[in-house]
Amino acid sequence: MAYLELNNIYKNYGQGDSETEVLSNINLSIEEGEFVAIVGFTGSGKTTLVNLINGLIEPTKGEVLFKGKPVSGTSHERGVIFQNYSLLPWLTVEQNVLMAVKEAFPKREKAVWKRKAHYYIEMVGLTPAINKLPKELSGGMRQRVAVARALSMKPDMIIMDEPLGALDALTRGTLQDQILNIWEKDKRTALLITNDVDEGIYMADRIIPLRPGPNATLGPEFKIDIDRPRDKTELNDNENFKQTRNAIIEYLMDIGEERKAKATEEILLPELTPIDFVK
Amino acid sequence: MKQSITLGRVTKFMGLGIFSTLKDLFTGKLEKEDFKNFIRKTIVPLASILLFIGIWHIGAKALYNKEADFKIQKALSDQGQAAADAMEACIASGDVSCKPNTLPSPAQVWDSYKSLLRDHNIIAADKAAFKEKTAVLNEKRIADGLDPITYTGRPSFVDQIFRSLKTVFAGFLLALLIAVPLGIFIGLSPTLKSSFNWFIQIFKPVSPVVWYLLVFMIVKTLLIDSNEDSSFTISFISVGLCSMWATLVNTAMGVSSVDKDYINVAKVLKLGPFQKIFKVVLPSSLPLIFTGLKITLSVAWMVLIAIELLAQSPGLGLFVWEEFQNGANDSNAKIIVAMFVIGIIGFLLDRLMLTIQNWVSFDKTEAI
Structure with missing residues (x-):
């Protein structure tokens, strides 16, 4: 049985005439220890999908099963890293992480909480900034705090909603490696949502494109058979990488073309004949 | 790293940039x-x-x-x-x-200010002398279980200022204790919000004079057995009730409009209701609550004068009224002195609140 299972998920927003179907017929299953990436255009309903899995919203139809049990509400078993970091700006790095630790392990002593928080802050390399406020940190550092916060709750599965979307290319690369290192240490199940195909291929075992919404649905999956640890520079010469990358991009481009074609169909040109001024 | 706090920093923080510019001029740093x-x-x-x-x-x-x-x-x-x-x-x-009785000139007002200060010094010296004289007697009275003899002479202008400040802070505290918790409840629950909305909309625009009369009706009856002077109680309660609305509305708004991201964090971390309120909702609405408190304090100071006057509670309001009734040759000048003192103290209170507000706030745009 799959670790996380999504069966025939539909999600609608709005009511009555303004009701739109954002996600339709989503089926997904993730095995334990697997790293899955979902790639899609912006606005295709990726965040909606993530919120369904982490329990912030409920599907209109269908069911989300986590370890065989239906998901209702959020849980400490599924750690979330949000796109916009979502750190509490009035708390320091340490306090932000401590808050999560306290909630996940309510019956421990203060010293244990602190030790755990410090361990995860050290893991993302932020010990020197432990007493800083989020506004004093760079974007990459903030996202590392968010990673530490999510990991500190020792979730069974970690869900990342475009965690690196707002970062520059260099910081992105370093953080990708950091996340992979951490993931490889204890092989937690991971779901990464991204708009970057290369990022997906570099990090995941499996890539599933999300066809753009409304009525977004998952496309065919692409397996990434590249041995870990993967090397970014070597990856560019790897035949397997090139093929998979081209296949995914081609697939996404085709969807894009389809979308464009549909859009042009709808424009009706008025029947006008230009007046000839030269007689 | 600890940063040293300079005068310039403090004055700029308090919105009093003019002082640091002046200092730069004198120290030749300009x-x-x-x-x-x-x-x-x-x-x-x-x-x-x-x-x-x-x-x-x-x-x-x-x-x-x-x-x-x-x-x-x-x-x-x-x-x-x-x-x-x-x-x-x-x-x-x-x-x-x-002497023609009309608007006093700046020079007359300055003279009155000096005479009020002289008067204060005389009264202060008198008080000190009285204290010295009764010190031995009072000790004996306390030892015998009797109340000590207190100075009952005329209060000086400075005493009146402190009395007014006491009233305004008591009223402000009352407003804070009523409006902030109530605002939090209203902000959290849409049901409470709709049940309280008419109440807020109707009572918010009521004039301080009417509030005073209402409080007078109630407190007079409540304290009917007590021999103590109820004017202070009445005036600070009226001040509190008049001025609490800004805080109430701002708190409710702040609490009900917490950033959705923070609420999501609270949900994902599975914070309990109390934790959610104290760790997420309240800190994120603090800037708005303090904006409300700032308005409350300035409204409290403004209505105080009218209420002291009505309640016959000692303070600047009563001082102004008594001077007006008194009609002495320098009464008008004293009223103008009181006007400036009221204005300057109001300004300082506003700056004080602004400083606290800057201190507790975080920058929303930078934080996310």
């Missing part, structure tokens, strides 16, 4: 490029103050002449030429008995 800035920030305000005093002086003079002419004409029509001449001579001599 650069050439700053000169334009210096003119705008220091010379222009100073010039406008001088202009204000000038217009005031000319206006007061004109009013004085008008009043004097009227007095002379009146003497002429009532009692004839001799009386008019006598009146004119009397006014010219500056005698107290026939």
Whole structure:
């Protein structure tokens, strides 16, 4: 049985005439220890999908099963890293992480909480900034705090909603490696949502494109058979990488073309004949 | 790393940038490029103050002449030429008995200010002497289980200021204790919000005078058995009730409009209801709550004067009223002194709240 299972998920927003179907017929299953990436255009309903899995919203139809049990509400078993970091700006790095630790392990002593928080802050390399406020940190550092916060709750599965979307290319690369290192240490199940195909291929075992919404649905999956640890520079010469990358991009481009074609169909040109001024 | 706190930092933080500019001028730190800035920030305000005093002086003079002419004409029509001449001579001599009663000039107000200070020093010395004299006796009385003898003389102007500040802070505290918790409840629950909305909308615009009368009706009956002077209680409760609305509305708004991201964090971390309120909702609405408290404090100070006057509670309001009733030759000048003192203290209170507000706030745009 799959670790996380999504069966025939539909999600609608709005009511009555303004009701739109954002996600339709989503089926997904993730095995334990697997790293899955979902790639899609912006606005295709990726965040909606993530919120369904982490329990912030409920599907209109269908069911989300986590370890065989239906998901209702959020849980400490599924750690979330949000796109916009979502750190509490009035708390320091340490306090932000401590808050999560306290909630996940309510019956421990203060010293244990602190030790755990410090361990995860050290893991993302932020010990020197432990007493800083989020506004004093760079974007990459903030996202590392968010990673530490999510990991500190020792979730069974970690869900990342475009965690690196707002970062520059260099910081992105370093953080990708950091996340992979951490993931490889204890092989937690991971779901990464991204708009970057290369990022997906570099990090995941499996890539599933999300066809753009409304009525977004998952496309065919692409397996990434590249041995870990993967090397970014070597990856560019790897035949397997090139093929998979081209296949995914081609697939996404085709969807894009389809979308464009549909859009042009709808424009009706008025029947006008230009007046000839030269007689 | 600890940063040293300089005068410039503090004054800028409190919105009193003019002081640091002045300091730079005296310490010779002012650069050439700053000169334009210096003119705008220091010379222009100073010039406008001088202009204000000038217009005031000319206006007061004109009013004085008008009043004097009227007095002379009146003497002429009532009692004839001799009386008019006598009146004119009397006014010219500056005698107290026939001084035209009108807007005092800046110089008169300054004199009154000095005389009020002198008066305060005399009373303070008197008080100290009284304390010394009764010290031994009071010790004995306390030992015998009796109340000590207290000074019951006339309060000085400075005493009145402190009394007013005491009333305003008591009222402010009351407003804080009522409005913040109530605002949190209203902000959290849409049901409470709709049940309280009419109440807020109707009572918010009610005038301080009416609030005073309402409080008077209730407190008078509640304290009917007590022999103590209830004027202080009545005035601070009225001040609190008049001024709490801004805090109530701001708190409710702040609590109900917490950033969705923070709420999601609270949900994902599975915070309990109390944790959610104290760790997420309250900190994120603190800036708005403090904006409300700032308005509350300035409203409290503004209505205080009217309420003290009505309640006959000692303080600046009563001082103004008594001076007006008194009609002594320098009463008008004393009223103007009180006006400036009220204005300056109001400004300082506002700055105090602004400082606290800056201190507790975080920058929303930078934080996300």
